[in-house]
Amino acid sequence: MAKKLLTTLTLMASMTAGAAFAGGHIEGAIKARQGQMQLYAHYLGILGGMARGNADYDAAAAQAAADNLLAVASLNAGSLWPQGSDMDSAEGTRAKAAIWENFPDVGAKSMALTSAAANMATAAGTDLDALRAAMGDLGGTCGACHKAYRGR
Amino acid sequence: MAKKLLTTLTLMASMTAGAAFAGGHIEGAIKARQGQMQLYAHYLGILGGMARGNADYDAAAAQAAADNLLAVASLNAGSLWPQGSDMDSAEGTRAKAAIWENFPDVGAKSMALTSAAANMATAAGTDLDALRAAMGDLGGTCGACHKAYRGR
Numbered sequence: 071m072a073k074k075l076l077t078t079l080t081l082m083a084s085m086t087a088g089a090a091f092a093g094g095h096i097e098g099a100i101k102a103r104q105g106q107m108q109l110y111a112h113y114l115g116i117l118g119g120m121a122r123g124n125a126d127y128d129a130a131a132a133q134a135a136a137d138n139l140l141a142v143a144s145l146n147a148g149s150l151w152p153q154g155s156d157m158d159s160a161e162g163t164r165a166k167a168a169i170w171e172n173f174p175d176v177g178a179k180s181m182a183l184t185s186a187a188a189n190m191a192t193a194a195g196t197d198l199d200a201l202r203a204a205m206g207d208l209g210g211t212c213g214a215c216h217k218a219y220r221g222r
Numbered sequence: 223m224a225k226k227l228l229t230t231l232t233l234m235a236s237m238t239a240g241a242a243f244a245g246g247h248i249e250g251a252i253k254a255r256q257g258q259m260q261l262y263a264h265y266l267g268i269l270g271g272m273a274r275g276n277a278d279y280d281a282a283a284a285q286a287a288a289d290n291l292l293a294v295a296s297l298n299a300g301s302l303w304p305q306g307s308d309m310d311s312a313e314g315t316r317a318k319a320a321i322w323e324n325f326p327d328v329g330a331k332s333m334a335l336t337s338a339a340a341n342m343a344t345a346a347g348t349d350l351d352a353l354r355a356a357m358g359d360l361g362g363t364c365g366a367c368h369k370a371y372r373g374r
Contacts, residue, residue: 095267102264105257109297112254115247116301131301138297145261145290149268149283 096155100163103150106142110212113139117194121205133195140187147180157221164221176219183211248307252315255302258294262364265291269346273357285347292339299332309373316373328371335363 116135119125154160156167169176186208193200268287271277306312308319321328338360345352 095271098260098264098267101260105260105264108250108253108257109261112250112257112301115250119247134298135301138301141293141297145293146286149264149287149290 096152096160097162099150099152100155100160100165103165104163106145106150109142110139113142114208114212117190117201117208118205120198121202127198127201129195129197132201133191136187136191136194140184140191143184143187166219166221169219172219176215179211179215179218182214183208186211248304248312249314251302251304252307252312252317256315258297258302261294262291265294266360266364269342269353269357269360272350273354279350279353281347281349284353285343288339288343288346292336292343295336295339318371318373321371324371328367331363331367331370334366335360338363 113135116125117132117139120127120132151165151169153170155163156165156170157163158167186204190201190204190208193204265287268277269284269291272279272284303317303321305322307315308317308322309315310319338356342353342356342360345356
């Protein structure tokens with residue numbers, strides 16, 4: 071986790087310098103991070119469907135969804151969030167400029183998601199009760215970042 | 223690799239049965255796998271930009287892009303490709319129905335991508351020549367699947 075944060079912050083700092091990733095890279099980064107969000111939504115949808123009883127609990131499918139969610143949450147954030155890709159500077163994004171002014175907090179929120187996803191990866195294949203118990207924290211970490219850093 | 227293929231095929235088989243993931247799940251799965259493709263494009267763009275000399279070679283950034291590409295390529299494909307999410311059955315996708323009729327070939331092409339991404343992860347942080355040498359195979363695995371299984 072500590073290594074991830076360090077890597078994230080180091081990459082974010084290098085993105086701020088921005089030498090190699092200016093210009094047309096912005097649009098691709100926005101699409102890519104939105105792709106990451108779609109993958110989150112997909113895997114959370116599988117887990118949430120089971121948690122709510124809309125789908126039968128399937129230990130193997132739950133474990134696969136949780137493992138994949140953790141892998142997606144463990145991607146380095148740096149290149150996906152280049153300076154200049156906020157909603158005031160670029161089209162097609164609701165990412166507030168505050169993200170780039172609050173790296174320690176953003177890093178902490180990112181780590182909270184990774185940690186909650188790791189807990190889900192431990193719980194999801196155990197049984198439905200364990201899956202349900204891990205859902206709250208996981209959903210909470212999504213909401214915490216969206217509330218602070220996603221515009222309307 | 224063998225474990226990934228087995229997991230992929232097992233999940234694909236369970237998706238074919240489709241009990242837990244029918245209906246509204248289709249649209250989310252399509253968006254999620256397109257998100258995966260956007261992430262591929264993003265990381266390949268970073269590596270390709272350096273390979274073509276459009277961006278300065280940066281060993282750390284290249285390594286991060288390659289590591290992330292490998293992570294994205296290592297996601298289980300099963301839940302992202304549910305039966306009924308082909309271009310003849312669903313909106314917003316160019317995935318040919320032939321995918322679901324050729325799981326062994328699709329699995330082999332998926333493994334070729336993962337293998338080429340693993341080679342890139344070994345090469346990218348070494349030097350620019352190594353990165354360039356790994357690009358051809360990697361791009362080739364994308365094209366092989368698109369040529370066979372992506373409609374227009």
